[in-house]
Amino acid sequence: MLIFPAIDLYEGKAVRLYKGxxxxxxxxxxxxxxxxxxxxxxxxxxLHLVDLEGAKLGTTPNLETVKKIRAAAPLFMELGGGVRSMxxxxxxxxxxxxxxxxxTAAVTDPDFLCAAVEKYGEKIAVGxxxxxxxxxxxxxxxxxGYDTFDFCRRMQELGVKTLxxxxxxRDGAMQGTNRALYGELSKTxxxxxxxxxxxxxxxxxxxxxxxxxxxxxxGKAYYTxxxxxxxxxxxxx
Numbered sequence: 001m002l003i004f005p006a007i008d009l010y011e012g013k014a015v016r017l018y019k020g021x022x023x024x025x026x027x028x029x030x031x032x033x034x035x036x037x038x039x040x041x042x043x044x045x046x047l048h049l050v051d052l053e054g055a056k057l058g059t060t061p062n063l064e065t066v067k068k069i070r071a072a073a074p075l076f077m078e079l080g081g082g083v084r085s086m087x088x089x090x091x092x093x094x095x096x097x098x099x100x101x102x103x104t105a106a107v108t109d110p111d112f113l114c115a116a117v118e119k120y121g122e123k124i125a126v127g128x129x130x131x132x133x134x135x136x137x138x139x140x141x142x143x144x145g146y147d148t149f150d151f152c153r154r155m156q157e158l159g160v161k162t163l164x165x166x167x168x169x170r171d172g173a174m175q176g177t178n179r180a181l182y183g184e185l186s187k188t189x190x191x192x193x194x195x196x197x198x199x200x201x202x203x204x205x206x207x208x209x210x211x212x213x214x215x216x217x218x219g220k221a222y223y224t225x226x227x228x229x230x231x232x233x234x235x236x237x
Contacts, residue, residue, distance in 0.1 A: 001208060001236040002215035004048035004078070004194065005039045005222055005229060007032050007069065009062040015052065016220045022052070028223045032065055033072035040073040042229040047075040048164075048196075048217045054082025055103070060091060070096040080127045080164070084109065089116055093123060101164055103127035106155065107135055107146060117159045125162035125194075126155045130181070136168055148181075149188065156191055162214070163189070166196040177204045179211065186211045200226055205235045 007014045010025065014032045018024035029035050036047055049069065053061040059082055060066075070077060079092055080101030089100050099122070106113045106126045116124045128151060129136045135146040152163060165185060167178040177198040185193055192214035199205065200221050208216045216236065221227040 001205075001213055002046050002194075003044065003205070003229070003233045003236045004046045004215055004217045005035075005044055006048040006050065006196075006217050006219040007035055008050045008052050008219065009065055009081075010052045012062060012065045016223060017052070022056075033068045036069045036073035036075065039229065040075055043233050044229060045076060046215070047073070047077045048194075049077060049079040049081075049097075051079070051081035055080075056082070058082045058084045058104075060088060063091065063095065066092070066097070067095050078125060078164075080125075084112070086112065086116060086119075089120065089124070093120070099123050099125050099162070101125045101127045103129060106160075107151070110158070113160075114158055122161045124160070125164055126160045127164045127166065128152055128155070129166045129168055131168040149184075152185060152189055152191070156189055160191065162192045162194065164194045164196055164217070166217075167198060176200050177208065177216075179204075179207050182208060182213060183211050186213060202227065202231060202235050205232050209236055 013027050014029035014035055015025050015027050051062045076098050078099035078101055079097045080103055083100055083102050084105040092100050102113055130148050133148055135151045177195055182195050194215035195208050195213050196217040199216050199218050205216060218227055222229055
């Protein structure tokens with residue numbers, strides 16, 4: 001299982017939200033490229049990036065910061081947040097991002113999703129952000145009508161290979177990850193599933209690895225010192 005340390009971007013800074021609430025934001029670094037360098041120095045091979053402003057606005061306000069992060073560290077980088085057009089997909093791929101994550105657009109614009117998957121294959125992933133059993137959209141600010149499992153099965157049918165699944169209620173809350181959700185997804189789907197939200201300690205990492213997940217995203221637990229990144233990477237192997 002791969003470990004993806006996370007950098008959530010807002011106004012060029014690395015921040016974390018509490019349960020997806022933009023009003024409860026903590027700034028952890030004024031220099032995100034230095035964070036990427038630190039992750040690489042601790043043995044990380046992957047990095048998960050989110051443009052939180054982009055997620056709300058559907059634009060790329062942190063593109064220049066993303067380019068600096070890309071230049072700072074030789075990591076596999078995936079990025080989501082506001083990717084709602086082929087132009088934006090191409091902008092990020094041209095900037096050196098390895099995998100682009102469609103969230104809101106995967107729900108609201110299936111034609112765009114299909115076109116992106118057809119053109120770019122495994123360079124396209126889908127982010128399923130779950131709130132109260134439904135897929136949330138637009139920076140987690142709205143709930144769609146999609147049931148979690150119906151949506152995920154639909155993504156599989158459309159040829160998506162990688163699903164980044166976030167339990168919004170656990171994100172940034174340091175309450176442990178939703179093992180029941182990820183276990184059920186892993187059993188019922190043939191997708192590469194990356195777990196996000198609530199990974200709070202090494203026991204969570206061990207549990208997700210045992211469930212056969214492809215990866216786990218670590219955010220607040222790293223920034224608060226609850227998880228040592230080197231140890232998490234070793235435990236995940």
